[in-house]
Amino acid sequence: xxxxxxxxxxALILWIGDLVSTRTRSWLPSVFVCAVLFLAGYWxxxxxxxxxxxxFETPIVFLAMYLLITNxxxxxxxxxxxxxWRTVVIALAGIGGIIALLFTVGLLVLxxxxxxxxxxxxxxxxxxxxxxxxxxxxxxxxxxxxxxxLIYVMQGFAGYPLTAIMLKxxxxxxxSLQREGRWTSGGPQAETVETPQxxxxxxxxxxxxxxxYFKLLRLGAxxxxxxxxxELVKPVFAISPFVLCLVFGVIATSAGxxxxxxxxxxxxxxxxxxxxxVFIFDGLKRATPEMLMDLAVPLVAIIAIGLxxxxxxxxxxxxxxxxxxxxxxxxxxxxxxGFPADYIITKDVIDTxxxxxxxxxxxxxxxxxxxxxAGFVTVTMVSVVLAGIFVGLIA
Numbered sequence: 001x002x003x004x005x006x007x008x009x010x011a012l013i014l015w016i017g018d019l020v021s022t023r024t025r026s027w028l029p030s031v032f033v034c035a036v037l038f039l040a041g042y043w044x045x046x047x048x049x050x051x052x053x054x055x056f057e058t059p060i061v062f063l064a065m066y067l068l069i070t071n072x073x074x075x076x077x078x079x080x081x082x083x084x085w086r087t088v089v090i091a092l093a094g095i096g097g098i099i100a101l102l103f104t105v106g107l108l109v110l111x112x113x114x115x116x117x118x119x120x121x122x123x124x125x126x127x128x129x130x131x132x133x134x135x136x137x138x139x140x141x142x143x144x145x146x147x148x149x150l151i152y153v154m155q156g157f158a159g160y161p162l163t164a165i166m167l168k169x170x171x172x173x174x175x176s177l178q179r180e181g182r183w184t185s186g187g188p189q190a191e192t193v194e195t196p197q198x199x200x201x202x203x204x205x206x207x208x209x210x211x212x213y214f215k216l217l218r219l220g221a222x223x224x225x226x227x228x229x230x231e232l233v234k235p236v237f238a239i240s241p242f243v244l245c246l247v248f249g250v251i252a253t254s255a256g257x258x259x260x261x262x263x264x265x266x267x268x269x270x271x272x273x274x275x276x277x278v279f280i281f282d283g284l285k286r287a288t289p290e291m292l293m294d295l296a297v298p299l300v301a302i303i304a305i306g307l308x309x310x311x312x313x314x315x316x317x318x319x320x321x322x323x324x325x326x327x328x329x330x331x332x333x334x335x336x337x338g339f340p341a342d343y344i345i346t347k348d349v350i351d352t353x354x355x356x357x358x359x360x361x362x363x364x365x366x367x368x369x370x371x372x373x374a375g376f377v378t379v380t381m382v383s384v385v386l387a388g389i390f391v392g393l394i395a
Contacts, residue, residue, distance in 0.1 A: 001047050001050065001053055003053055003054060003055060006047075006050045006051075006053040006054040007054040007055065009041070009046075009050070010050070010051065010054055010274075010278045011274070013034050013037045013038060013041070013281075014030075014034060014274065014277055014278070016033060016034075016037060017030035017031065017032075017033040017034035017037070018030050020033045021033065031152065031153045031156065032153050032154065032156065032157065034277070034281060035149070035150075035153040035281060035284060038281045038282075038284045039284055039287060042284060042285045042287075043289075046285075048285050050282075051278050051279060051281075051282040054278070056275055056278055056279055056282075060275060061275055061276065061279045064272045064275040064276055065127065065130065065131075065242065065276065066223040066226075066227065066241070066242075066245055067216075067219055067220065067223055067263060067268075067272060068127065068263065068272050068273070068276065069127060069223075069242050069245040069246050069249070070219055070222050070223045070226065070245040070246070070248060070249040070252075070258075071219065071249065071261060071262060071263040071264075071269070071272075072127075072246060072249065073245065073246045073247065073248065073249020073250045073251075073252075073253065074249050074250075074252070074253040074258050074259070074260050074261055074262065075260060075261065075376060083369075084369060084370055084373040086321045086322075086323055086370075087331050087369075087370040087373045087374050087377075088373065088374075088377050089317060089321060090314055090317050090318055090321065090323060090328045090331050090332060090374070091331055091332055091334065091335065091373075091374040091377045091378050091382075092377065092382065093313045093314060093316075093317035093332070094310040094313050094314045094317075094329075094331070094332025094333075094335060094378075095123045095310075095332075095335055095378060095382055095386075096313055097309035097310045097311070097312055097313025097314065097332075098119065098122060098123055098306040098307075098309045098310050098313075098335070099119060099123075099309075099386075100309055100313070101305050101306065101308060101309030101312075102115050102118075102119055102302065102305055102306055102309065103115060103119075105305055105309075106301070106302065106305045106306075109301055109305075110298055110301055110302070113136075113141060113144060113394060114144060114147065114298050114302070115302070116390050116393045116394055117132050117135075117136050117141070117144040117145075117147060117148050117390075117394065118132075118144075118147060118148065118151055118298065118302040119302075119306075119386065119390060120132050120148075120386045120387040120390050121133075121148045121149075121151040121152045121155075122151055122155055122302060122303065122306045122335070122336070123306075123335045123336075123378060123382060123386060127242070127276070127387070128152075128386065128387040129148050129149055129151070129152035129280060130276060130279065130280045131240075131242060131387040131388070131391060132148040132387055132390065132391070133145045133146075133148040133149050133280065133283050135391040135394055136148060136394060137283070139394050141394070142286050143291055143294065143295060145283055145286065146283060146284065146286055146287045146291060146292075146295065147295050147298060147299065148283075149280055149281070149283045149284060150287075150292075150295060150299050151299060151302060151303065152280070154299060154303065155303055155336045155337070156336060156337050158303055158307060158336065159333050159334075159336030159337050160337065160345060162307075162329075162333055163330050163333045163334070163342075163345050164345055164348070164349055166326040166327070166329050166330035166333070167326070167330050167345065167346060167349040167367060167371075168349055168352070168353065169326040170324060170326040170327045170330065170366075170367065171349055171350065171353045171363050171367065172353065173324065173326075174362065174363060174366055174367075175353060175354060175359060175362075175363070178359060178362050183362065198210055198259060199218075199253070199256045199257055199258055199259045200255075200256025201255070201256040201257055202256075212266040212267065212268075215259070215262045215265055215266040216262070216266050216268065218252075218257060218258055218262065219258065219262045219263070219266075222245075222248050222249060222252045222257065222258060223245050223248070225248055226241055226244035226245040226247070226248040227241045227244070227245070229244055229248075230244050239388070240387070240388025240389075240391060242387070242388055243385050243388035243389075246385070310329075310332045310333070310335070311329055311332075313332070314328040314329045314331070314332040315328060315329065327367075327370070330371065331370050331371065331374035332374070332378075334371060334374040334375035334378055335374075335375075335378035335382075337375070342371045342372060342374070342375035343368070343371070343372060343375075345371075346367050346368050346371045347364075347368075349367070350363045350364055350367065350368075
């Protein structure tokens with residue numbers, strides 16, 4: 001198969017996934033559509049090495065992962081997390097509930113390696129799934145490598161409708177109080193978007209010098225520093241370079257060395273995501289129909305047990321912090337999908353509940369900030385750290 005044909009087919013699948021997701025308002029997740037199309041391709045006419053034929057070999061995939069995770073670190077603002085501290089605590093508690101129940105009840109019905117491989121993808125996005133899938137494959141656990149991808153693909157089917165139900169319940173409560181004149185918002189309001197500026201250390205430099213290549217150079221240098229520290233401490237203790245990339249991204253942004261989202265500002269974010277997406281779906285080439293049947297039970301068990309643990313932990317923590325059960329569970333559920341699905345679902349719920357501009361502003365101020373912060377904490381931060389830790393537990 002020619003390289004450009006292979007690339008075009010892969011891009012077509014990802015576009016169809018986005019198209020279906022948009023048309024169904026995310027009720028049919030794009031990752032599910034893409035997974036079905038990839039499976040259909042591999043079971044019919046796709047060559048097994050179509051991703052490699054398109055030019056996405058392992059070195060460029062790992063480069064994309066290093067750059068993307070460092071870029072994710074630039075999104076972290078300690079100030080924003082401080083304003084939404086209740087949301088952060090609830091989101092972390094929800095993840096703690098997933099882990100606690102999976103490593104107690106889950107181990108009664110599943111083996112240790114299945115629980116270890118399946119947990120990080122359940123509380124994270126594509127990066128955590130890719131890390132665990134690759135680690136399982138390196139350990140010779142081909143079926144569990146596919147399971148990590150399937151959890152990432154299927155968890156949205158539980159997360160999307162449950163989130164919409166919880167947000168509608170909370171939204172109706174807020175609207176009822178608002179219409180009775182008894183609503184007062186005690187939480188922080190969404191911050192205004194600031195005009196983009198160069199990072200602090202480079203503001204004196206002429207803007208013409210801050211080119212795409214300079215942005216990528218600084219991002220690559222930070223990722224290199226993170227990888228270097230990981231190699232340096234390896235004789236003493238092992239720490240995932242991906243975890244350090246996240247931490248170094250936060251530090252570099254706070255120090256004024258990196259701006260927020262340098263990959264987007266250098267117009268490289270979309271292509272980086274494409275590389276990761278096709279690589280993670282490439283793991284499905286190992287999925288035979290018989291393997292999928294064998295993985296059905298652990299797949300359902302991990303998602304179901306994890307959701308129960310998440311609900312119980314968020315319910316208890318929400319009550320202690322004065323947050324309603326619906327809002328607390330909705331924030332925890334962002335671990336199943338993250339941004340931009342958390343934004344899309346919240347906006348769709350608001351549009352469904354009211355047409356009044358004032359009421360929409362009230363709902364947006366109450367629902368959107370905690371949902372965005374929760375999605376960032378769970379998918380961007382915690383899942384990468386968990387994946388880095390759990391890789392060492394597979395054996």
